[in-house]
Amino acid sequence: MAQMTMIQAITDALRTELRNDPNVLVFGEDVGLNGGVFRATEGLQNEFGEDRVFDTPLAESGIGGLAVGLSLQGFRPVPEIQFFGFVYEVMDSISGQAARLRYRTGGKFNAPVTFRSPFGGGVHTPDMHADSLEGLMAQQPGVKVVIPSTPYDAKGLLISSIRDNDPVIFLEHMKLYRSFRQEVPEGEYTIPLGQAEVKREGTDVSIITYGAMVHESLKAAEELEKEGFSAEVIDLRTVSPIDIETIIASVEKTGRAIVVQEAQKQAGIAANVVAEINDRAILSLEAPVLRVAAPDTIFAFPQAEAVWLPNYKDVIETAKKVLNF
């Protein structure tokens, strides 16, 4: 096994699937010779040729349309959207087209597209690069939305996403790309989509989260333990559909829950988790389910990013509110 950063694990997953299936195509802006702006596709064009790994003109809607058209010819496209803030340019191809192809054709055609894209705060990007827009995507029936928090998960989840016969939005948090290394197995392995992971077991409160906030939540759990509270941390890994069984089992055990997301409070995933818990486990609850989220402004200007983004202290504070309710 090799020690890999998340970006290396992603490249490894792409390489594995390019080898595994001749229908897999990797394309986007600067993904060829340049290996992608984050080097996610480093060396792939060299290894697999321009026919399989190629640059496109600079136009996101065109990239999305290309992916849908290639699906109609039986390919398994893995386009890169250079930064997920650019998704607005390709919304029709995702929500209007890929998500609906199976449905519109009564199951005759499908769009096995994996839209890969970097996102996430804490790296001082210009506007439209860092936004957490997974809530927007999760509102769209017909697409799955995956957000890994570790190199190991990134590889296994990306392979599963590429093999999935329906469209998947695979979001890669920029801050996690090179923040730490982890043992990642050689060759192929998969992690099922829609399956959460209990990252840390606990009995007093469930902290349900995903992406970069998994690490803030784990840090918070350590601090809480010093104060005598046992927190369980769940990494959703797939934010649409969510793993309802794991969430409910945890909440029934702990009786208390908070949901932590980097996105603004009004924007999606956490609200859905809270609603599902209310639907299914309200009688197990000892306290209201609270959220930790960013404020409902446009993503912070870099000068204010550090205070705008939720962190482990916010997680501790909110966890204590439900623990002391």
Add this chain to the structure above:
Amino acid sequence: MASKLKNAQLDAKKALETVEDQFQMLQILNEQGEVVNEAAMPDLTDEQLQELMSRMVYTRILDQRSISLNRQGRLGFYAPTAGQEASQLASQFALEKEDFILPGYRDVPQIVWHGLPLSQAFLWSRGHFQGGQIPEGVNVAIPQIIIGAQYVQTAGVALGLKKRGAKAVAITYTGDGGTSQGDFYEGINFAGAFKAPAIFIIQNNRFAISTPVAKQSAAKTLAQKAVAAGIPGVQVDGMDPLAVYVATRDARERAINGEGPTLIETMTYRYGPHTMAGDDPTRYRTADLDNEWEKKDPLVRFRKFLENKGIWSEEKENEVIEKAKEDIKEAIKVADAAPKQKVTDLISIMHEDMPFNLKEQYEIYKEKESK
């Protein structure tokens, strides 16, 4: 007006004329059905010419019946096609079965003639999911609703055909309004950059719902939009089936020989409303303009041409009309026999593997639907 600058280097008039002068409309048959361009005449047999005429007559009847079925509440969404038969059917006539059509919502006739059963076209119009269940071996997408989306997808289908080494093309259609969309330009530009075997057709029927071409663009022709993408563009008389056929045939030949995509602008007209959902063309078109275009009618000129050749008659035309009526009646019967659509059906066609929320909702609707 000449520039007031003493040393102006930009000769705007010349810059525009250099482009615009390249786009002279190709015509082979004039309004009287006379051959005006002998050198361009396609090498079609009498049987092929009769077949093309039969398809246009048949499709005119299909349009009339579709409008009346819609008015009776027996058809759903419908975008009338009369006037555009040459543009639609003569382009499809130049294709082979392996070619893939990505239609806009008015382009149902092309996909029917490419193999989609008429009953399914009716089911699609009515809003039944079985309408979209395209049979194996029929190379068409279902009609696109978003203006321009079919253009970017055509670049993808064409690139896919190229990667597969197929001797086939992807062909798509939009209207004059569609050329204002970003996807129009992205589609032709991508296909050009990839030298993909694609044919992009603009059916310039003069109005995007109510908005005239002059308000869509400063471009004098829409075919010239090809220039910016570095691909050839051609403008043809869209009421002349032979001109449309020849332009499409040539574009197909280029494409399968690896020379890349072509943009074709067909100058045409829709006699009817935009759709049957309440559009009233008298609000934006004059009767004079309607009359002017009806004189250019593709059926009228092609009928004259074939009659002069002695290969068409009223009797033959009536046979086609009767056959069309019979087929339509039969297709409606088949469409009527489709099972009643259920929410559980819709849930089943969302994903390959049903996620938990849909599994739960499936059970709820199964219960409701069993009552």
